[in-house]
Amino acid sequence: MTARPAADIAILSDQMTIDTTLKATLALTSRFENIEVAEHALLDLCRRAGWPSDEDYWLVTALREAVANAVRHGNRQDPKRLVRLEYTVHDSTVTICVEDEGSGFDPDAVPNPTDPENLLRPNGRGIFYMRQFMSKVEFRSTPSGGTAVLMERKLDTIDGDPG
Amino acid sequence: MKCNIRDLGDVRIIELGGKITIGSGDVKIRELVNQALEDGKKEILFDLGDVKAIDSSGIGEMVACYTTVTKRGGHLKLMHLSPKINDILQVTQLITVFDVFDDEREALGSF
Numbered sequence: 637m638t639a640r641p642a643a644d645i646a647i648l649s650d651q652m653t654i655d656t657t658l659k660a661t662l663a664l665t666s667r668f669e670n671i672e673v674a675e676h677a678l679l680d681l682c683r684r685a686g687w688p689s690d691e692d693y694w695l696v697t698a699l700r701e702a703v704a705n706a707v708r709h710g711n712r713q714d715p716k717r718l719v720r721l722e723y724t725v726h727d728s729t730v731t732i733c734v735e736d737e738g739s740g741f742d743p744d745a746v747p748n749p750t751d752p753e754n755l756l757r758p759n760g761r762g763i764f765y766m767r768q769f770m771s772k773v774e775f776r777s778t779p780s781g782g783t784a785v786l787m788e789r790k791l792d793t794i795d796g797d798p799g
Numbered sequence: 800m801k802c803n804i805r806d807l808g809d810v811r812i813i814e815l816g817g818k819i820t821i822g823s824g825d826v827k828i829r830e831l832v833n834q835a836l837e838d839g840k841k842e843i844l845f846d847l848g849d850v851k852a853i854d855s856s857g858i859g860e861m862v863a864c865y866t867t868v869t870k871r872g873g874h875l876k877l878m879h880l881s882p883k884i885n886d887i888l889q890v891t892q893l894i895t896v897f898d899v900f901d902d903e904r905e906a907l908g909s910f
Contacts, residue, residue, distance in 0.1 A: 700821075757859075
C-alpha cells in the first residue's frame with residue numbers, strides 16, 4: 637500500500653478470491669468524517685461475505701476506535717498523512733488492519749481505564765474498547781515508524797462478549 | 800447527533816439520539832451541559848433512549864460532563880439506556896459512577 641490518492645478517499649482494491657476470501661484496502665485522509673467511510677466499507681464487505689448483521693455493532697465499534705486513534709493520536713489530524721485500512725473476511729473471521737503514519741506509541745503504557753483511580757478520566761478507553769470487542773488485538777510498528785493495529789473477530793468465540 | 804431539551808422543575812432533561820462519537824456528538828453534549836449550567840440548571844438527566852452508538856470519546860465526554868456538573872454542586876444522571884449502551888457502561892465499569900434509570904418519574908424523583 638504505497639500509492640497516495642489524489643482525493644480524500646481511495647479504495648485501492650476490492651476483490652473476491654476463489655477460496656471465498658473477501659478483501660478490501662482503503663486509504664483515507666486524517667479526518668474524523670472518514671471514520672464513516674471506513675465503517676460503510678467494512679459493513680459492505682461483511683454483507684457480501686454473509687456475515688450476520690447482529691455481529692456488526694461490536695465489530696464497527698472496535699474499527700471506529702482504531703481509526704479514530706490513527707487520525708487523532710497517530711497522524712495528529714494532519715491532512716497530509718493517510719490512514720490505511722485492510723479488511724479481510726474469511727469463513728468465520730474478520731481481520732482488520734489499521735495503519736497510521738505517526739511516530740509510534742507503547743500500548744502497554746496506556747493505563748487500565750477500569751481501575752478505580754482512572755474511572756473518571758475522560759480519555760484512554762479506545763484501546764480498551766478494541767480489546768473488549770475483538771478476539772485478538774495486536775500493535776506493531778510499521779517500517780516508517782508508525783503504528784499498525786491488527787484486529788481479528790471470530791464468530792461466537794469471544795469470552796465475555798457483551799453483544 | 801439529535802437532541803431535544805425539556806425542563807421539568809429544577810431538572811433539565813436532555814434527550815439525545817443518533818451517534819455520540821468523536822468529532823461531532825461528543826462536542827455537542829459538552830455544549831449542551833455548559834448551556835444548562837449557564838441557564839442555572841445543575842440537575843441534568845440525559846435520556847439516551849434514541850442513542851444508536853457511543854464511542855470512547857462520547858463516553859469520555861459524558862464522564863467529563865459528570866465531573867463538571869458534580870463540581871458545580873449538581874447531578875448528572877442517565878435514563879433509558881439501550882441494551883448495548885448498558886453493556887458499554889458495564890464493561891467500562893462506569894455503571895458504578897452514573898445513576899441509571901428506566902423510568903422518567905423515578906429518575907426525576909431521585910434529584
